Amino acid sequence: MRLSQAQTAVGRTVKCPNCGATFEITPDALAYVCKYCGWMGSTEDVSAKGWLMAEPVSSAKAQQSIAEFLKKTLKHAYSQTQIIEFKGLAVPIYIAQVHAKTRYNGYRQETRTESYPMTVFDGKGGRRTEMRTKSYPVYFPVEGEFDEILDYPVLGRKHAVFFGLEDLKKKVLSSNEKPLDVKVFLNQKSECLDVEVEEGEVKVMAETMAEDEHRARAEAMTTKLFDCYTDDQLLSTKLIFYPVYTAKYSYRGKSFRIAIDGSSGAIVKAELPLTLSLRIGYAMAGYAGVALATLSGLFLLDTNEPIVGIVATVIGLGLAGWSFFKATAEQRIKRG
Numbered sequence: 055m056r057l058s059q060a061q062t063a064v065g066r067t068v069k070c071p072n073c074g075a076t077f078e079i080t081p082d083a084l085a086y087v088c089k090y091c092g093w094m095g096s097t098e099d100v101s102a103k104g105w106l107m108a109e110p111v112s113s114a115k116a117q118q119s120i121a122e123f124l125k126k127t128l129k130h131a132y133s134q135t136q137i138i139e140f141k142g143l144a145v146p147i148y149i150a151q152v153h154a155k156t157r158y159n160g161y162r163q164e165t166r167t168e169s170y171p172m173t174v175f176d177g178k179g180g181r182r183t184e185m186r187t188k189s190y191p192v193y194f195p196v197e198g199e200f201d202e203i204l205d206y207p208v209l210g211r212k213h214a215v216f217f218g219l220e221d222l223k224k225k226v227l228s229s230n231e232k233p234l235d236v237k238v239f240l241n242q243k244s245e246c247l248d249v250e251v252e253e254g255e256v257k258v259m260a261e262t263m264a265e266d267e268h269r270a271r272a273e274a275m276t277t278k279l280f281d282c283y284t285d286d287q288l289l290s291t292k293l294i295f296y297p298v299y300t301a302k303y304s305y306r307g308k309s310f311r312i313a314i315d316g317s318s319g320a321i322v323k324a325e326l327p328l329t330l331s332l333r334i335g336y337a338m339a340g341y342a343g344v345a346l347a348t349l350s351g352l353f354l355l356d357t358n359e360p361i362v363g364i365v366a367t368v369i370g371l372g373l374a375g376w377s378f379f380k381a382t383a384e385q386r387i388k389r390g
């Protein structure tokens with residue numbers, strides 16, 4: 055089957071170049087399968103654009119990866135889970151390479167501590183020398199320069215916010231890419247999302263990110279930053295269609311989300327229910343905290359060491375609060 059570009063009309067009605075049928079596709083889709091003859095096409099000439107892709111693992115492998123992950127993390131509670139939604143996406147993500155040069159200056163404040171001898175009179179005519187310390191602030195002028203090439207992932211969609219996206223974006227920087235072939239995604243029943251963000255917008259976003267990163271670094275090196283000037287230049291952009299599989303599963307009437315790196319099949323981010331055994335564990339830690347806080351009251355009565363009692367009370371109450379909070383939470387998040 056040859057891949058070809060179909061003619062697009064207003065409202066995303068496409069005409070199949072193979073059988074001539076016209077039909078509607080979702081406005082978000084870049085690629086589609088003709089529902090009459092099975093022809094696979096795209097709304098844009100992707101090869102002319104030089105777009106790239108990261109090869110996806112099969113949707114079967116992604117589902118297997120979810121099952122293994124849930125089995126491992128939920129143990130016996132796994133049998134009560136059920137996949138209620140599963141879909142594949144090819145998400146357009148730009149990688150923008152920026153050459154950023156920043157010059158900054160300011161000052162840094164440090165505290166110096168100095169020891170000095172002091173003569174002490176004991177009131178009985180004798181005297182001796184003791185060492186004392188004093189602290190005072192010192193100021194250093196700081197100036198520096200950053201000159202480096204930075205890579206930033208920029209989402210090619212305006213509103214495609216999905217669970218795990220931020221974690222996934224980082225994976226794109228280390229992906230093996232090849233020319234985009236939408237058929238590879240369509241064969242996995244994955245949806246190819248169309249590109250909404252123009253290169254001009256990518257340039258502005260990447261340069262802003264480089265400036266912000268350099269400024270934050272300069273601020274971390276100074277107590278007060280006087281000047282910070284970044285000169286940046288966009289060196290290149292490339293657009294990679296990165297595969298992701300997202301799923302929802304149910305456990306005891308509630309649903310939880312999972313995102314899978316479609317390039318490796320690894321879990322990117324997952325919501326997990328708090329199973330009964332975990333709740334019991336947290337509750338026990340909570341009671342231990344209450345016991346510690348109570349016992350520390352006894353130390354408080356011992357006026358020689360009140361600090362021990364106070365510290366133990368604070369730790370005990372903190373532990374109790376945190377544990378009971380965890381024990382009653384609806385879910386927890388795990389990152390891959």
Ligand SMILES: [Zn+2]
Nearest residue numbers: 070073088091
């Ligand atoms: Zn057709």
